[in-house]
């Protein structure tokens with residue numbers, strides 16, 4: 001496209017970018033203002049800006065969560081310049097950058113109904129790694145049930161999570177709202193240290209366990225993993241609302257695989273009408289070799 005330039009973001013782009021992001025989603029606005037400073041300072045990834053005749057009109061963010069674990073997010077094009085191939089151009093620059101990072105896996109998440117993004121994902125050979133339902137709910141004051149996991153639970157919990165249906169259905173990923181990280185012992189250790197893991201003890205083992213990260217983008221508490229028997233899943237889902245209130249957060253969220261978890265989450269007080277479908281896309285293994293030109 002004539003006049004289109006792709007380059008690293010600059011702090012001076014802030015006004016123009018946040019300006020057009022105000023209307024990304026008409027009812028909700030956008031979370032970019034809350035992450036802009038962090039993203040621009042992130043030396044491990046890259047924040048790309050598309051400039052048309054000198055004016056910033058689009059962006060895309062690349063992050064590296066752990067060595068070789070690449071995450072893409074924040075693809076945006078100013079409403080006034082959409083449907084002209086700008087997102088396509090940003091994505092090509094994103095993929096060129098990613099190729100140089102020699103990743104093990106490249107992933108991103110989008111809404112089930114975001115046909116533009118899904119179309120671009122499939123065109124570039126991404127495969128669906130997980131389908132989830134994301135619920136939001138007001139926080140509430142009530143007593144949290146269960147106990148926070150501690151260091152002594154690490155090994156047993158790690159096995160419990162690795163053998164869970166949840167992890168099988170998410171291709172090994174833990175949800176942090178709209179971000180998904182590869183589960184690992186090191187990640188679990190960090191969550192335990194931060195008091196983000198709760199368990200329901202049951203005759204020497206676990207009736208259930210859940211992880212409650214914070215959403216990077218919304219500053220809301222979220223539930224990004226849950227497993228166990230039905231009563232435990234319901235208790236742990238309710239806990240999210242109560243923990244959020246105890247942290248003075250007005251809202252909380254929950255992301256669970258579409259299959260097998262929705263009924264218990266809805267029974268715990270989350271409503272279908274306040275939910276959306278999420279799709280996590282992944283480029284890994286042989287598909288990634290094509291990207292690396294191997």
Ligand SMILES: CC(C)(COP(=O)(O)OP(=O)(O)OC[C@H]1O[C@@H](n2cnc3c(N)ncnc32)[C@H](O)[C@@H]1OP(=O)(O)O)[C@@H](O)C(=O)NCCC(=O)NCCS
Pocket residue numbers: 024074075076077078081082083084085086087088089109110111114115116117119120123
């Ligand atoms: C999604 C978005 C980035 C697309 O930007 P764009 O510059 O208009 O996209 P392009 O013109 O480069 O089109 C890219 C592809 O998406 C398709 N597309 C674009 N908008 C579309 C729409 N509203 N519905 C269906 N397909 C659409 C195009 O046809 C094109 O497909 P093709 O390559 O097969 O021809 C832009 O609409 C946007 O900022 N949306 C809000 C934020 C968002 O949804 N970001 C992604 C979140 S994960």
